[in-house]
Amino acid sequence: MTARLREALRWTAEDVPTYPVYDRALATARRDRRRRLTAAAGALTLLALAGVVVPLTRTPALDPAAAADAALPDHIALPPIGTLHVTDRPRLGPASIVFSGSAPRLHGLNDTNVIGVVAANSDRYRIMRTGREAPAGESVHLSPDGRYLARPDGDQDDPDVDVVDLVTGRTRQLTSTVDGSVGSTPVGWSADGRSLVVRDDVPVAFDGATYTSVLSVVALDGERWTRLAAGAQEARVGSTVAADPGRLAYQYGRTVAVTDLDGRELSSFALPDDTWLAGKGAWRPDGVTLTLAARRSHTTEWTLRQVDPASGRDVGPLRLPAVSGVVAIRLLGWAPDGSALVAAYQPDPLAPDRPLEEQTDPPTTDRRVRSVRVLALTPGATAPRTVLTAPDQVLAVDIADQVIQGGRTRDAQPPGGVGGRFWLWTGLITVLVVAGTVLSVSRQRIALWLDDRRFRRTRRPGG
Amino acid sequence: MTETFHEFVVHRSPALSRTAYLLTGDHQLAEDLVQTALARTYRHWRRIRDGDAEAYVRRVMYHQQVSWWRRRRLAERLEAEPTEQAGADHSDTTALRLTLTAALRHLTPRQRAVIVLRYYEDRTEAQVAEMLGCSIGTVKRHAHDAIRRLRTVAPELVDTAAERSTR
Numbered sequence A: 001m002t003a004r005l006r007e008a009l010r011w012t013a014e015d016v017p018t019y020p021v022y023d024r025a026l027a028t029a030r031r032d033r034r035r036r037l038t039a040a041a042g043a044l045t046l047l048a049l050a051g052v053v054v055p056l057t058r059t060p061a062l063d064p065a066a067a068a069d070a071a072l073p074d075h076i077a078l079p080p081i082g083t084l085h086v087t088d089r090p091r092l093g094p095a096s097i098v099f100s101g102s103a104p105r106l107h108g109l110n111d112t113n114v115i116g117v118v119a120a121n122s123d124r125y126r127i128m129r130t131g132r133e134a135p136a137g138e139s140v141h142l143s144p145d146g147r148y149l150a151r152p153d154g155d156q157d158d159p160d161v162d163v164v165d166l167v168t169g170r171t172r173q174l175t176s177t178v179d180g181s182v183g184s185t186p187v188g189w190s191a192d193g194r195s196l197v198v199r200d201d202v203p204v205a206f207d208g209a210t211y212t213s214v215l216s217v218v219a220l221d222g223e224r225w226t227r228l229a230a231g232a233q234e235a236r237v238g239s240t241v242a243a244d245p246g247r248l249a250y251q252y253g254r255t256v257a258v259t260d261l262d263g264r265e266l267s268s269f270a271l272p273d274d275t276w277l278a279g280k281g282a283w284r285p286d287g288v289t290l291t292l293a294a295r296r297s298h299t300t301e302w303t304l305r306q307v308d309p310a311s312g313r314d315v316g317p318l319r320l321p322a323v324s325g326v327v328a329i330r331l332l333g334w335a336p337d338g339s340a341l342v343a344a345y346q347p348d349p350l351a352p353d354r355p356l357e358e359q360t361d362p363p364t365t366d367r368r369v370r371s372v373r374v375l376a377l378t379p380g381a382t383a384p385r386t387v388l389t390a391p392d393q394v395l396a397v398d399i400a401d402q403v404i405q406g407g408r409t410r411d412a413q414p415p416g417g418v419g420g421r422f423w424l425w426t427g428l429i430t431v432l433v434v435a436g437t438v439l440s441v442s443r444q445r446i447a448l449w450l451d452d453r454r455f456r457r458t459r460r461p462g463g
Numbered sequence B: 001m002t003e004t005f006h007e008f009v010v011h012r013s014p015a016l017s018r019t020a021y022l023l024t025g026d027h028q029l030a031e032d033l034v035q036t037a038l039a040r041t042y043r044h045w046r047r048i049r050d051g052d053a054e055a056y057v058r059r060v061m062y063h064q065q066v067s068w069w070r071r072r073r074l075a076e077r078l079e080a081e082p083t084e085q086a087g088a089d090h091s092d093t094t095a096l097r098l099t100l101t102a103a104l105r106h107l108t109p110r111q112r113a114v115i116v117l118r119y120y121e122d123r124t125e126a127q128v129a130e131m132l133g134c135s136i137g138t139v140k141r142h143a144h145d146a147i148r149r150l151r152t153v154a155p156e157l158v159d160t161a162a163e164r165s166t167r
Helices: A003-014 A022-057 A064-068 A401-406 A420-459 B005-024 B027-043 B053-072 B092-104 B109-120 B125-132 B136-153
Strands: A095-101 A113-119 A125-130 A148-152 A160-165 A171-175 A183-189 A195-203 A211-219 A224-232 A241-244 A247-252 A255-260 A265-270 A275-277 A290-295 A302-307 A314-317 A328-334 A340-347 A369-377 A385-389 A394-399
Touching: A003 B005, A003 B092, A003 B109, A022 B005, A022 B027, A095 A369, A113 A148, A125 A148, A148 A183, A160 A183, A160 A195, A183 A241, A183 A247, A211 A247, A224 A247, A224 A255, A247 A275, A290 A328, A302 A328, A302 A340, A328 A394, A328 A401, A340 A394, A394 A401, B005 B027, B005 B053, B005 B109, B027 B053, B053 B109, B053 B125, B092 B136, B109 B125, B109 B136, B125 B136
Parallel strands: A369 A394
Antiparallel strands: A095 A113, A095 A394, A113 A125, A148 A160, A160 A171, A183 A195, A195 A211, A211 A224, A241 A247, A247 A255, A255 A265, A275 A290, A290 A302, A302 A314, A328 A340, A340 A369, A369 A385
16 A cells, blocks of 8 residues: 555655745735736737827828818917927828918927918818928918928028928928029919929029029929029019919019910010909919909008909909908908908008018018908908908918818817827826836846846756 | 635645645755745735635645746656665665655656645545646546556555555
């Protein structure tokens, strides 16, 4: 039987001391629990990061719903501090409006200019920095569908125009082919959004005191540059560009020229006194007439008139209300109900009078302006209707043609507080500080743990 | 009244230490085994304190010992031949103890666990099977193999008819 075996087992067991393992068992249990919690926290963090990062790394497709729901907000606000940039993820998608100005939040470090961008169908804001002052609607332009944003890159040694795709976040650089160009500025889009009109400044004399402006149309497919016109910089060639399918109208000096996209001039005419090509929406929707902005002499009252694009002959008044008490107006486009949407520049009562020699310049944003608002001039109405307001020191806006032509407006609720970049940096700094603190506090404990593990390994036979 | 973990350890440590030594044959390993099993028990103490906590600890010890052995077995090999027998000048008790310690080294951890459970703790084959998480047939096979091996390496420990189950 097994009596001897039982006896041997019992005798052997009798000599075994009781191991004092209580404290160490507790320490082991607690250490294991800490490790499991740390591992779980790490896994959750990785999962969360993966959940955030993986969707962000995908290139988003154009959301048709965003384009279909595009609407003009009834007001805009300054971008919150730390607002995401237009190239940040998640992408903004098509935009409805861009704006610029002199407000503190529209200027970055080193006096860089900041453009505010609002999504087509919601109150998501983004910003875009430009190297130099680049007013929206003059040097920064939204494409007709709101997907692309053209801006000057501000580099004099290598003048480029950047075209930012708001859907993919990619930036395409259009390098000027104009000889001697020291600066390229986008001044407008073609009606189909496939071409960009660009003005280059070329020094005439060696000292660079005088410049010639060269106006070109750049086909984005294949990047083909076609010269439209050239003139002294003072003539401000292409100060206003209006696009119609297959045609462009632009102002230089006191003249308006009409060309096709291959650079052939179709017509030109001189502007009467106190009139200007009305803006990027100067072509009437039917393409038959061009619209001029006219200021009644020595007043602040503005009206829109239509002229024959071939001869410049006045073809009759538009039954639209006049705009009074503004520095200038800029025609942005035409709504489906026949209303003209104009950006009206509100005067700053504290601004000095404009020098006499500048008073014949086309209407533009300058130091006399306090803010801008968008008005709808509806046929038969007695007064303009305000469709968009902006805070003081927002001095220029540009609206996507698609949004204007859609005729939809919405109640806006601009974001408050702080933007995504603020939280990104705050989170990053917090994680670094916490990780640094934990490492600093527990470095002695970690050293002990490593030492203990090393000791245990060497103590176990075969370990 | 519910026993605290400290009370449990104080009361059961001697028995657990003895079992651990019989399972490992080494004081340091036995101490580690008890410590590890108690640490795991502490983590689940709220759940098991009202049941048979000692059975839980012992089950952890048996499984942990098998797990450790699996990790070490590449470096360790069972000895095929009998090792040094107890010297003739030792007393009977000491000689038997040394013989047992040496003989147990020739068993696998499962065989060893079966021997300890069956012949030290006097548990039935059904109880052993439940504790080790295997079938009764497996317990019988381990017991049979273990006894046969002990008979080979230490015939003085096992009587001829020992391998036949009595329960």
